[in-house]
Amino acid sequence: MKLTTLADDARIAFDNLTDFAGGRSGGQVRLGVAGLARAGKTVFITALVHNLIHGGRLPLFEPWRSQRLIGADLEQQVHDDVPTFDYRAHVRELVGNRVWPQSTRQIAEMRLTIAYESATFFGRNLGSGRLHLDIVDYPGEWLLDLPLLAKDFATWSREAFARARDPRRADIAGPWLAHLATLDPSAAADEETVAEAARLFTGYLAACRQDAHALSLVPPGRFLMPGDLEGSPALTFAPLDVAPDARAPRGSLHALMERRYEAYKQVVVKPFFRTHFARLDRQVVLVDPLAALNAGPAAVADLALALEEILACFRPGRSSWLTSILTRRIDRILIAATKADHLHHTSHDRLERLMQRILAEPIARAEKAGAKVEVKAIAAVRATREAQVRRGGESLPCIVGVPQAGETIDGRLFDGNDDIALFPGDLPENHEVLIRRVEALVEEGRAVHAEARSPNEASLAGAGGPWAKGASSGRAAQADGDLSPDLRFLRFRPPRLETTAEGATLSLPHIRLDRAIDFLIGDKLA
Amino acid sequence: MTDPKDRPRRPAAFRLDDAEIVTGGADTASRGDGRGTRVILESDDDAAVPAAPLPRKKRFRWGRLFWGTLSALVAMAIGLSLDALIRDLFARNDWLGWAGLALVGLLTVSALAILGRELAGIFRLERIDQLRVDAAAAVATDDAKSARTVVEGLVALYRDRPETARGRADVAVHLGEIIDGRDLLVLAESDLLLPLDRTARRLVADAAKKVSVVTAVSPRAVIDLLFVAVAVMGLIRKLADLYGGRPGLIGFIGLMRHVIAHLAVTGGMAATDSLLHDVVGHGIAARLSSRLGEGVINGLLTARVGLAAIDVCRPMPFINAERPGVQDVMRGVFPEAERKT
Numbered sequence: 001m002k003l004t005t006l007a008d009d010a011r012i013a014f015d016n017l018t019d020f021a022g023g024r025s026g027g028q029v030r031l032g033v034a035g036l037a038r039a040g041k042t043v044f045i046t047a048l049v050h051n052l053i054h055g056g057r058l059p060l061f062e063p064w065r066s067q068r069l070i071g072a073d074l075e076q077q078v079h080d081d082v083p084t085f086d087y088r089a090h091v092r093e094l095v096g097n098r099v100w101p102q103s104t105r106q107i108a109e110m111r112l113t114i115a116y117e118s119a120t121f122f123g124r125n126l127g128s129g130r131l132h133l134d135i136v137d138y139p140g141e142w143l144l145d146l147p148l149l150a151k152d153f154a155t156w157s158r159e160a161f162a163r164a165r166d167p168r169r170a171d172i173a174g175p176w177l178a179h180l181a182t183l184d185p186s187a188a189a190d191e192e193t194v195a196e197a198a199r200l201f202t203g204y205l206a207a208c209r210q211d212a213h214a215l216s217l218v219p220p221g222r223f224l225m226p227g228d229l230e231g232s233p234a235l236t237f238a239p240l241d242v243a244p245d246a247r248a249p250r251g252s253l254h255a256l257m258e259r260r261y262e263a264y265k266q267v268v269v270k271p272f273f274r275t276h277f278a279r280l281d282r283q284v285v286l287v288d289p290l291a292a293l294n295a296g297p298a299a300v301a302d303l304a305l306a307l308e309e310i311l312a313c314f315r316p317g318r319s320s321w322l323t324s325i326l327t328r329r330i331d332r333i334l335i336a337a338t339k340a341d342h343l344h345h346t347s348h349d350r351l352e353r354l355m356q357r358i359l360a361e362p363i364a365r366a367e368k369a370g371a372k373v374e375v376k377a378i379a380a381v382r383a384t385r386e387a388q389v390r391r392g393g394e395s396l397p398c399i400v401g402v403p404q405a406g407e408t409i410d411g412r413l414f415d416g417n418d419d420i421a422l423f424p425g426d427l428p429e430n431h432e433v434l435i436r437r438v439e440a441l442v443e444e445g446r447a448v449h450a451e452a453r454s455p456n457e458a459s460l461a462g463a464g465g466p467w468a469k470g471a472s473s474g475r476a477a478q479a480d481g482d483l484s485p486d487l488r489f490l491r492f493r494p495p496r497l498e499t500t501a502e503g504a505t506l507s508l509p510h511i512r513l514d515r516a517i518d519f520l521i522g523d524k525l526a
Numbered sequence: 527m528t529d530p531k532d533r534p535r536r537p538a539a540f541r542l543d544d545a546e547i548v549t550g551g552a553d554t555a556s557r558g559d560g561r562g563t564r565v566i567l568e569s570d571d572d573a574a575v576p577a578a579p580l581p582r583k584k585r586f587r588w589g590r591l592f593w594g595t596l597s598a599l600v601a602m603a604i605g606l607s608l609d610a611l612i613r614d615l616f617a618r619n620d621w622l623g624w625a626g627l628a629l630v631g632l633l634t635v636s637a638l639a640i641l642g643r644e645l646a647g648i649f650r651l652e653r654i655d656q657l658r659v660d661a662a663a664a665v666a667t668d669d670a671k672s673a674r675t676v677v678e679g680l681v682a683l684y685r686d687r688p689e690t691a692r693g694r695a696d697v698a699v700h701l702g703e704i705i706d707g708r709d710l711l712v713l714a715e716s717d718l719l720l721p722l723d724r725t726a727r728r729l730v731a732d733a734a735k736k737v738s739v740v741t742a743v744s745p746r747a748v749i750d751l752l753f754v755a756v757a758v759m760g761l762i763r764k765l766a767d768l769y770g771g772r773p774g775l776i777g778f779i780g781l782m783r784h785v786i787a788h789l790a791v792t793g794g795m796a797a798t799d800s801l802l803h804d805v806v807g808h809g810i811a812a813r814l815s816s817r818l819g820e821g822v823i824n825g826l827l828t829a830r831v832g833l834a835a836i837d838v839c840r841p842m843p844f845i846n847a848e849r850p851g852v853q854d855v856m857r858g859v860f861p862e863a864e865r866k867t
Contacts, residue, residue: 059700060709065716345704349670386704389540396535409539418541425537488537511704 035286036140040338046090047380056507058514070115085110107138141221146313153258157239172207176200185254201238301441304358311362341379344397348377350427379511383492396423401492425487647774657841673707693718730832733761738825769839789834
């Protein structure tokens with residue numbers, strides 16, 4: 001996928017050069033934290049920074065283990081035009097009020113400076129012993145926009161339709177599709193019609209993200225998280241049913257939509273790509289696979305497709321010191337399945353294996369390009385403990401925690417103060433059947449894309465194509481019920497922090513966060 | 527999926543004040559209670575299978591039969607002669623007979639005690655061997671459950687060693703958390719075994735130094751031969767003690783055989799990495815004095831044996847820690863000589 005032009009590349013190189021010249025008082029790593037909505041980005045960053053600043057227990061983070069870590073401190077972030085990640089407010093909420101912080105809906109950045117003692121001779125004598133860690137937090141939905149750079153309006157419309165007509169999305173896409181049928185692309189443009197179409201389209205995208213569907217693949221991402229662009233023309237458009245090579249008559253609806261689509265790419269997607277995305281060194285992709293597993297194989301397949309698209313956006317590769325000045329390459333990607341504390345640890349390996357299986361292809365591609373990829377089940381903040389519960393003759397591996405107020409299970413409502421033990425269900429030990437089903441669905445999803453890209457074949461197949469597929473999917477959907485593991489998750493409150501005898505507050509507990517940090521920046525602290 | 531046993535159990539929620547909850551904490555969570563259904567972590571088909579140790583060929587061992595029958599005969603002879611002795615003593619005088627009987631009783635008791643100690647030593651060595659095999663398998667498969675078992679075994683092994691208290695406390699904290707198999711072993715290695723490794727390295731260097739010096743100044747070849755043998759055996763013994771083996775005599779002989787077998791395997795590998803160094807060092811030292819050259823050679827030999835003994839005695843393979851090489855050990859032996867050459 002070619003996303004950049006020569007001019008873009010030149011500007012990216014220039015930006016990198018200025019960064020390089022400006023940041024000489026120590027090493028610098030730009031860590032991108034991406035994840036689809038509700039995957040736990042804010043919590044991940046907050047916990048990472050909190051543990052580093054407060055000297056939390058990170059036994060698998062090598063500099064911590066060998067006590068080379070001297071300390072870490074927040075510093076002014078470098079970009080004046082990007083919001084600062086509001087770390088202190090999030091910590092107050094998380095630690096003080098024991099509620100999960102509000103999710104961020106826009107890009108944010110922060111800089112953490114880590115002081116350490118180098119383990120190498122040169123590092124000790126020549127290095128500054130400091131590492132600037134720039135953490136860039138952005139919604140994963142924005143990543144789904146990046147492929148748009150390579151697509152024109154007609155192609156994108158086609159893909160959007162192909163997805164919307166999918167029987168699994170049919171019920172939520174209904175109103176929009178119905179409205180669309182009344183539109184004539186070659187008719188004169190009318191602002192009201194456009195706004196209505198955009199509203200219905202946005203409603204459909206939002207419905208896709210609801211818990212019941214938990215679908216992930218919903219570009220354009222900025223429609224759901226408009227930020228300060230809300231209501232602007234660049235965000236007021238919708239796909240139209242147009243032929244791939246149709247000429248848009250001047251002043252027609254088609255022409256207007258096409259223009260706005262291009263504006264969206266220019267105003268929203270490109271700046272994001274150039275100023276933030278193309279300058280990352282390390283990347284964490286946070287995924288909440290539990291919600292998808294809960295919603296069934298269709299949601300898992302959709303998640304896999306979305307992640308595949310996301311991972312295809314990255315520019316992975318090994319970077320040398322020279323190339324790192326001009327073009328940055330992401331040389332390590334961590335795919336973190338978050339909220340691992342909602343499962344008993346006996347299921348963690350299975351979760352990791354499941355993720356590895358469904359993402360095998362994009363991972364292999366990134367590794368071929370020279371990047372290191374790791375898949376880990378983590379919990380940035382561990383909200384639960386583990387226990388065994390004996391019921392009847394069997395003992396169930398349970399997690400113990402305080403559910404948030406308003407959560408219900410089996411008709412019981414929780415007030416946010418009671419501890420309960422929850423057996424969340426077992427992940428299947430052998431998920432071959434589930435994986436095969438997911439793989440079939442992913443293939444199907446890819447076929448939809450391919451069909452949209454080669455419109456001639458699609459038109460040959462005619463209207464019968466999607467419906468025929470619909471019938472087979474309907475049958476398969478029945479089988480899906482048996483396949484999806486019977487899982488139940490509650491939202492637990494953040495843990496109460498213990499204080500030591502001296503009154504010092506201990507750091508946030510976590511699962512494998514140390515391992516994640518070691519993978520992401522451990523080598524930079526060597 | 528159709529087998530009811532395979533079907534996932536249904537999710538359920540329980541109140542904490544119910545008496546059903548038996549255990550808390552991650553370290554106890556993986557243990558079932560025998561009666562209930564246990565969650566047994568088994569790796570999938572696609573997961574790496576632990577490398578099974580090659581089955582040793584079961585052959586009839588004539589050597590064992592020979593030694594067994596011989597010792598049985600010797601025991602019978604001793605018994606017979608003792609019996610005759612006691613009878614003779616009784617024939618001569620009653621009190622003499624009773625005294626002899628008492629002595630025989632004491633002899634039996636002490637023999638039993640020695641036997642018990644030997645057996646305990648052999649079991650300890652076997653336990654360490656088993657720990658090492660299990661640890662290697664757990665590292666290969668990254669299996670959290672077996673790693674946990676290995677680490678618990680390791681902590682139990684060093685329970686009566688006060689100098690490991692700090693390491694054991696650290697490891698106990700790790701055991702309470704959710705950590706992957708290989709990572710847990712890496713942590714246990716760095717907390718428990720690294721201090722011991724440091725001591726072991728020093729022991730080997732000291733022995734090598736002593737052997738070199740004695741060889742260089744001793745007037746007779748027989749004396750160095752004897753001294754090397756004694757020093758090497760003492761070194762192996764000390765290393766075994768250090769890592770928790772504490773073998774008895776029979777266990778020690780077994781250990782010696784182990785070390786020599788290991789030396790035969792690794793000797794070839796070590797030769798490639800430091801042969802040049804050895805030859806050059808020996809050449810220069812020999813030119814200065816032939817006795818000094820012999821001293822260097824003997825010191826190197828001792829160091830090799832010591833390193834092989836570390837491999838055999840350590841209850842865990844080297845996972846993340848660096849395996850000491852001859853260079854590391856010999857560096858401390860001849861600081862002056864090194865400076866001269």
